[in-house]
Amino acid sequence: MEEQNKVVLHGMWLSPFAKRVELALKVKNIPFNYVEEDLKNKSELLLKYNPVHKKVPVLVHNGNPVCESLVIIEYIDETWKNGPKLLPEDPYKRAQVRFWSKFMQDQLFENSVVILKTEGEAQQKAVKDMYEKLCVLEKGMKEYFPDGKPEVDDNNIGVLDIIFGSAFGAYKAHHEVLGLNMLEADKFPVLNSWLMALVELQVMKEAAPPHEKVVQFLQFLRQSALSSTSAS
Amino acid sequence: MEEQNKVVLHGMWLSPFAKRVELALKVKNIPFNYVEEDLKNKSELLLKYNPVHKKVPVLVHNGNPVCESLVIIEYIDETWKNGPKLLPEDPYKRAQVRFWSKFMQDQLFENSVVILKTEGEAQQKAVKDMYEKLCVLEKGMKEYFPDGKPEVDDNNIGVLDIIFGSAFGAYKAHHEVLGLNMLEADKFPVLNSWLMALVELQVMKEAAPPHEKVVQFLQFLRQSALSSTSAS
Structure with a gap:
């Protein structure tokens, strides 16, 4: 069961784009594992999950990667519907x-x-x-x-x-x-x-x-x- | 009553960005008025409705302007919930x-x-x-x-x-x-x-x-x- 909602964030500590996703997850109280990427020596997983841009952040949810920080934030808000809303309803x-x-x-x-x-x-x-x-x-x-x-x-x-x-x-x-x-x-x-x-x-x-x-x-x-x- | 759902699109006939919105409205069967803009002599309404970018397309719904084609398309899909969906549910x-x-x-x-x-x-x-x-x-x-x-x-x-x-x-x-x-x-x-x-x-x-x-x-x-x- 635990694996069913496994959330992993690939980020880099100073990236404001990765920071957006980290904040979104924390605001929504979603537990996640964090993988720090060395942008001069990107991990094979990062290249596999984001072959188009090869950039952080990548959110991996149940093995499915989501890329682009604003896309990830909307994904988080639409997937975890309980708790605070990141976007307004109207x-x-x-x-x-x-x-x-x-x-x-x-x-x-x-x-x-x-x-x-x-x-x-x-x-x-x-x-x-x-x-x-x-x-x-x-x-x-x-x-x-x-x-x-x-x-x-x-x-x-x-x-x-x-x-x-x-x-x-x-x-x-x-x-x-x-x-x-x-x-x-x-x-x-x-x-x-x-x-x-x-x-x-x-x-x-x-x-x-x-x-x-x-x-x-x-x-x-x-x-x-x-x-x-x-x-x- | 008729004025309550008044929809106006400010576009330019060759703009692929304005064309996106025109297509979205037509796919959803939403009646609208179209205003052709001369991009070398922009209308006062365009400048009023999109003061930040001063660009087409602008969708004006009940007097409220929405700018940026991808933002407009999501607005259309979320506002007119009947009919074909432009974005998938999942x-x-x-x-x-x-x-x-x-x-x-x-x-x-x-x-x-x-x-x-x-x-x-x-x-x-x-x-x-x-x-x-x-x-x-x-x-x-x-x-x-x-x-x-x-x-x-x-x-x-x-x-x-x-x-x-x-x-x-x-x-x-x-x-x-x-x-x-x-x-x-x-x-x-x-x-x-x-x-x-x-x-x-x-x-x-x-x-x-x-x-x-x-x-x-x-x-x-x-x-x-x-x-x-x-x-x-």
């Missing part, structure tokens, strides 16, 4: 959640990587791009939240909370490495208060990787990228 | 459908545009990229379809049929303009037989734009792009 609200999930998926991640791996003009351009996209998100979330304010508590965590929290949860480490805080309260009051509420949640605290380890890894990524650029 | 099959929807969304469109707008080496590179992505899709669909064969009929049209049919329905026009058929039967037997079955469906025939008009527009796009490249 079709129009679901559409809004899916729209903003896709916006964050498509628009935020690439810029964050560029900001981390560049300096000077290239970095300034990426910061400006990111700022403009965050302005769009700030306005969108202000309109989306009831009364313009995020409602966050341990019993009411949804897909948008999970995606946004995974993307910016390590903001202090980014600040330490880059001397830059993208989500300052005076510029982005809604996003800032949302993030401050999210990082205080028990489930977010438990899932957060250690600050010092994140700082070291981001510094390593930044230095490697900058030295390879200056050498080329 | 959560694992839904995840597979969402995975391949995203694959087609992310991987096929950009290459098609490059192939249309370039020649020589740049075009050859895009053709090679497209070929490799279609190999992945061919293998994926062969595994996805029961017995490795597409099952297509007028009463059984799903999201993947809609996305694939919208992307490649005008393959004859592309062939005429480019002298190139990406989906030849000997290279892609599954995808080719799938497409041949789809273009014979009544709903696909009714939604297909006139061949000559597509040829003229593709030729215009190609010539404009090539002359601006050679002039730069």
Whole structure:
């Protein structure tokens, strides 16, 4: 019987995409085994389960793999129907959640990587791009939240909370490495208060990787990228 | 009462993304008004309804806008629960459908545009990229379809049929303009037989734009792009 609901997550500790799935499983109280992947030496299982993209996260449920973090989250919500819902019930609200999930998926991640791996003009351009996209998100979330304010508590965590929290949860480490805080309260009051509420949640605290380890890894990524650029 | 279920689609006749939504509405037998947008002179309504991306398609249902074609299709399937289902009921099959929807969304469109707008080496590179992505899709669909064969009929049209049919329905026009058929039967037997079955469906025939008009527009796009490249 136990094997019938076997859930395995293949992830990588710093991946915000894998973190989304980890949070979704924890919010829904679904027991799972975790397999840490070395992305420079991917396991045969990862290549077997995700032959198309060869990326984490992969959720394996009863031997069946599901890939792509947003697809996995919907799968989790539709398969384990008891407990907290990750998506709202109302079709129009679901559409809004899916729209903003896709916006964050498509628009935020690439810029964050560029900001981390560049300096000077290239970095300034990426910061400006990111700022403009965050302005769009700030306005969108202000309109989306009831009364313009995020409602966050341990019993009411949804897909948008999970995606946004995974993307910016390590903001202090980014600040330490880059001397830059993208989500300052005076510029982005809604996003800032949302993030401050999210990082205080028990489930977010438990899932957060250690600050010092994140700082070291981001510094390593930044230095490697900058030295390879200056050498080329 | 009539106004209570008012459905308006803002589209552009050649957009495969707008075509997806048109097909979804027609498959579900949902009456709707269609607004053709001039993408060089977008209407105030389009800018109001989709301020984030300013793109078609937008579905407006009872005054509420929904944007992004895949989000709209899920909204349609969840709102009008009677009639044919666009997504399967089983959560694992839904995840597979969402995975391949995203694959087609992310991987096929950009290459098609490059192939249309370039020649020589740049075009050859895009053709090679497209070929490799279609190999992945061919293998994926062969595994996805029961017995490795597409099952297509007028009463059984799903999201993947809609996305694939919208992307490649005008393959004859592309062939005429480019002298190139990406989906030849000997290279892609599954995808080719799938497409041949789809273009014979009544709903696909009714939604297909006139061949000559597509040829003229593709030729215009190609010539404009090539002359601006050679002039730069």
